[in-house]
Amino acid sequence: MxxxxxxxxxxxxxxxxxxxxxxxxxxxxxxxxxxxxxxxxxxxxxxxxxxxxxxxxxxxxxxxxxxxxxxxxxxxxxxxxxxxxxxxxxxxxxxxxxxxxAFGLAEAHNGAGVGHSSVLALIPRTGIGGAIVLDGRILEGRTMVAGEWGHGPAGAMRTGKVLPRWTCGCGEIGCVDLFGGARGLERLHGFLAGEDKSSFDILDGWCAGESAALDTVDLYLDIVCGALANLVNTVDPSIIVLGGGLVSDTSLVSALHTEMWFRILAPKHAPRFAKASVGxxxxxxxxxxxxxxxxxxxxxxxxxx
Ligand SMILES: [Zn+2]
Missing domain, CATH: 3.30.420.40 (ATPase, nucleotide binding domain)
Structure with missing residues (x-):
């Protein structure tokens, strides 16, 4: 035990x-x-x-x-x-x-990733954590930072928007982690629209077609899926397991998958998204x-x- x-x-x-x-x-x-x-x-x-x-x-x-x-x-x-x-x-x-x-291992062994040899687990919470599980074993890398996909520079290649140069907790400037989680969505909305709203209110506004929320989520998808496409091309997972409160919004999950689909090298074999199931x-x-x-x-x- x-x-x-x-x-x-x-x-x-x-x-x-x-x-x-x-x-x-x-x-x-x-x-x-x-x-x-x-x-x-x-x-x-x-x-x-x-x-x-x-x-x-x-x-x-x-x-x-x-x-x-x-x-x-x-x-x-x-x-x-x-x-x-x-x-x-x-x-x-x-x-x-x-x-x-730990989340990635639990999902790969006991949850949505069971039966998949290559599992990518993503958790957009405060930041945007990640884990790679290959053949049931966590990929740690030499210094245990493998899977930390959020700590690299964010870009907005589709929209061409200039991003704020916020400082990340890791010490670098403009990491994807600053934009990719629920707090990142809120921060981005504050930057673009000057409004202090919760991630859930922003997503409600996006679903209702409010122009400020549409702009925020469009840029959010551009930033997150640009980085995610890099990760998917590198790891080539068969499934991406999503955790965290933000992905309880099925419209957002669908939009993330569509944007990722357009930006990866092998869209015909795009990994499917699944919500975490271990609890x-x-x-x-x-x-x-x-x-x-x-x-x-x-x-x-x-x-x-
Ligand atoms: Zn960082």
Whole structure:
């Protein structure tokens, strides 16, 4: 059994995961964001004795070498050797991954991506996270940033619009991440129309044919699908699994697919879009799958040593 955690900026959810993804009773607690020792204790207190390992899904950038996480919403983790400290405290292996990769693994193994050898998972929330799962295994890359498609320069080639040079949390200017999530849509609408509206109101206006909302969503589609076409041409997935509240709007999902279709190299074989189906425990299940894989790797390394 893996003890898996979904760690967000306000709540920590924890559950015991058996086998293919059966989650036992979930516990939810407040996230200590300023006190590192309190954070360690909050996690350690939830771990049952019979857990083989801990899997943590955290919204942030994971450094696999340092075993640390840079999470904007949990500043106490900054620069701390989280993996080693937890291992020392609990005496069990600890595996860290980020929320997008956990989401991708859960959907590839237990959700909409089942049966697909090449799964692209996208989550337009605050930013626009992503994960690539090939033959059931997460593509991490050398530094675990594989799949972070949002952190490259945005462009608007179809509309030819000049984009604002906003600074991204990663330090670069004008990343797709700044435009692609729900907050990005709202920011873009503020930039174009000077209106402070929620993403849902903007999409309602778009469906109703309001001119300001039509302009905003048109530019949004141009920016997001330009970057997405690059990603699809590179990865060549057979399915794109979408999560996050923004994609509950079926008209937007349809418009994203159409715009992507026009801009990829092989439109006849365009990947289909599917909404995420694992549900609220996807980060916990994904963290457990990730940990199980890493445990197997550790065992095979020990056996061949
Ligand atoms: Zn960035």
């Amino acid at each position: 893996i003890c898996a955690f979904d760690i967000g900026g306000s709540k920590i959810a924890c559950g015991s995961v058996e086998g293919a993804g059966d989650v036992g009773a979930c516990v939810r607690i407040e996230t200590p964001t300023r006190d590192y020792q309190a954070f360690l204790s909050a996690v350690a207190d939830q771990v049952p004795n019979d857990a083989r390992a801990l899997g943590l899904s955290i919204a942030g950038l994971v450094d696999p070498n340092q075993g640390s996480v840079r999470a904007a919403n949990i500043p106490c983790l900054s620069g701390k050797p989280l993996r080693d400290d937890l291992t020392g405290l609990i005496g069990k292996p600890v595996f860290l991954t980020n929320d997008a990769k 609220a425990n996807s980060a916990i299940i994904g963290a457990a799958i990730f940990s199980r894989e890493r445990l197997s790797l550790l065992k095979s390394e020990v056996n061949t040593a």
